[in-house]
Structures are given as structure tokens and as C-alpha cells.
Amino acid sequence: MTTPPFSPILMGGLLLRAIPPELVQPVAERLARRLQDRHPGIFERLAPLGPRSFAIDVTDLPWLFLLSVAEGEGHVEVRAKSDETAADARIHAPLKVLFGLLDGSIDGDAMFFTRDLAYEGDTEAVVALRNALDGADVDFIADIASAFGPLSGAAQAVAEKALAGFSRAEADLAAVGESLIQPVVRRTDAQARRIEELEERCARLEKALRRVKTMPT
């Protein structure tokens, strides 16, 4: 399971706990419809798999998004994480990683290999979803902004400014986080060095023992 990074989203997520999934549902539905209208290829690429469901656990938000796809169409439901939600696959990742996967700026394999993203269940469905999203040229901000019709340009500018502000807040929070954990990091670094020395010593002893065992009596 992935632990969410210390980020403005995690902090915001704590505040969002009070908001019930029912209130988020219309927003999520609208976004999903927008995605489908602008990128029908995503669901078309998933169609050969047949009906599949994905429980997307955004680790730094309090909700779980259940994405169901069938016959070239997608539908999303917002659930509380405490609900029992059955799905073919469950994906766990922080929001930033999921956005990166959506717009193709993050390498999904690398994220999985480093455990920044985790999943359980139907591997074929997860691989297909990853490939379908990666092949879609999604620009999430432009996609959302386009919903504002003639004001889409202004909406995009506002969203980009907000994103820049978020990046600054993220950097500030990372600096705070680093400063808070510095004493612990120093201690664990020293322990890691000690473990490394002991491992080397063990390896040398094992080698010597093997040599003794193979010596003719």
C-alpha cells in the first residue's frame, strides 16, 4: 500500500473529510463525461476487455472513485473509503501521480516499480487502462477549461495560475517536512551505514567459513 506524500493535497484532504461523497459525485460525473467526450479513444481501447470496474483510491483524498467501463463508455461513482466497494482492480496513488498518469507526464511503470503507485486485482485491466490513458493526449486543465465555453481561455489562465501556486506551496511544504524529519534522517543514515558495515563483515565471515568447510581434512 502506498503512503501519501506530505503535500498540500494531503493537508487539504484532511479538511475535505467533512464533505460527503454525494456532494462530490456531480463534479466527478461531469469531469468523467468531459473526458469521454474529448477522448473517446480511452474507452474504445478498453472495450475489448468487456465490462470492468476500477476502484481508484486517491491516497491523499478522503474518497474512492469507482470507474466502470463497458461498451466504449465510462461511468464514475464517488464512495467513502470506509464503504465496501467491489471492483475488478484497485489502484492506490496520490492525486499528483494520478494526474501525471492521466496527462502522460509520469511513467506509470517507473511509478509502480518504485511503489509510488500500487494496485491489486486484474492486472490486464490495469495495464489496459494505463495504456488507454497514456495514448489519449489528455490535457486535464484544457479539458476542464473547455467546459467554460467562451470563457475557456480565462478559465485555463486561472487554472494555470492556481497550479503554479500549488507548486510553490508544495515546495514550501517539502522544505518544512525536510526540516522536521532531519534529526530522524541523520539517525537512520548512521544506522544504515552501520548495517552496511555489518553486512560486509557477515559476507566476509561466510566466505571464510565456506573456505574452511571445503578444506581437505
Added chain:
Amino acid sequence: MTRVARDPSRPVTTLELVCPAGTPAALRTAVDAGAHTVYCGFRDETNARNFPGLNFNRAELREGVAYAHDHGADVLVAINTFPEAGNLAPWHRAIDDAAEIGADAAILADIGLVAYARDNCPNIRRHLSVQAAASTPEGINFYAREFGISRVVLPRVLTLPEIKELNRHTDVETEVFVFGGLCVMAEGRCSLSSYVTGKSPNKTGVCSPASHVAYEEHGSGLDSKLGGFTINRFAEGEPAGYPTLCKGRFSANDKVSYLFEEPVSLNLLTMLPEVADAGVTALKIEGRQRGKAYVEKVVRAFRKAVDALDRGEQLDAAAIADLTEGGRETAGAYKKAWH
């Protein structure tokens, strides 16, 4: 047998960079990042990366070829699996369509398909896939003489001195893998995936199919499984990998180790001067199953390196270190350190 010449209007460079594209978006990404050539496959079992959600339908390939040509890049279509007896139609259709769409070459492995392309689509260049495992001048020259192949993708079993020697005895262009996942087996002849899952890269176009893969969390780590067999067990915090049998970590003689091959990536970036000196025409980057972010980063780094090589400058290997499998890399057989 006459070989199909390269389109003279396309740019010729010291080393041609051949880059992977699993989707139309990845194709555009590769071209924009500096690929001289992009290779891709149709969305079926005719190519060796038949993964779910990946590859091109005919309309997408047509658009992709147009995009690449508009930007001065070539497109190669991999039709590099071995057809089922009695079911040749999908493979023949793939060759016909690649030629009709205007792809610059078909990458073929099966000798019957090379003959089909020669007889029915003489205007599309024929490249011999790594899956054909042609590794001697005699074998390569036979394919050139009988089937007019223009290029061979060399199996990843040869050292650079061997490749140099091979190039002295053939005028067929040679293409070598320079980055990405490695196969340790004789390509086109590995049955490990088939043994465990019933599906193989040679026939169905997929090694260790995702439909047979499972990851299971346990107490403090993660197990990767293929066809119900545990292939690896990763401790907490240890980089995980995809469960192919050849890169499994097994227990033998009371010792747990990677019995066949460690999960490392090939990376010849800093060896490009030697590769060029060996007389190689083209450099292939593996990874049609990887995403746009991987394609963008690796292609850009290699294009920069190829351009730097042209100018006689130093090459920077650090640019792509974080994209290697398990975070580790090797020069594989090219710089063979074993006998």
C-alpha cells in the same frame, strides 16, 4: 533479389535513432523528441507487443505515418510474430495494409512472411526482426539474396567486435538495441512464457501476458506471480519488477538469487562511439509497452547523444538513469564480461 532503397528525401544521419511507439500519442511524442524513425504495430497478434490497450488500428497508423512524414521521420511496422498454421490471413493483411498506408518498412521474422512481402508488396522495405535471430553474415546474406531484406535487427547476443566483423561481411544495414529491457534467451525461440501461461511472444505476441500476472501484498512486501507461480518477492521499499520467468528470483541450493538474469536495463548511451565504429546503421530503443514519459525522456537523451557524437562531444549518461529497470543497467553481451 533487389532491395528497396530508402526514400532519398528523408534525412540521413550518422546513426539512425529507431524509437518505440505503443500508441499514436507516443508516436507523436517520439517524433517531437527527435526520433529519426518510429516503430509500431497493429492492435492484434501480428506483433510482439500485443498488450491490452496498446497499438494502432489502421486509421491511427495512417495518421501516424502522415505525422511522421510531415516531420521528416520514418515509420516501421512490426509484423514480427510467427503465424499459426492455417491462419495466415491476419499476417498477410497486416503486410498489405502497412504497404498501402505508406509505412517505410515492415519488420518481419517469419521466412514465409518475408517471401509474401517480397512477392506481394515489393515496394515496402523489408527489415528482418530480431525475432528471426539471424546472427551470422551467411544467414543475413541469405535473407538479402533470396528475399531482398534491407536491414537486420541483430540479436542481443553479439559483442561489439563480433558486430564489427559481421558488418565487414555484409552490406545489409544493421540495427542494434541500445536501451531498454533485455531478453536473455535466443529471440524467437524462447518458450518460457508459453510454458507457464500458454502464450508466448512468438505466436501470440506477448511475453508474460498481463492476464496471467498478479501482484500480492504480504506482511512487509510484495509478491509478483505469473500463471500462479511466485516469480519474485520484494521487500518493503525494494524496487519491484514485472514477473517474467527469465527475471525471476528463485531459491536454489539454499540461496535466493536471480538464476537467469537480473532485472537490469540495457544502456549503451556512453558506448555510442564504439557502436558507430562497429559499422551499425541504426540504434533501437526498446519499449513499445512503455508510456509517453519514458519515450520522451529516452528518445530526447539518445537524440542529444547522437547529435553530440556527430559533433565529437562527450555523452551524458545521467539523463536516463532513473528509467532503467530496477534502477540498474548493463551493456549486456555487447561488452561481454563472461565466457
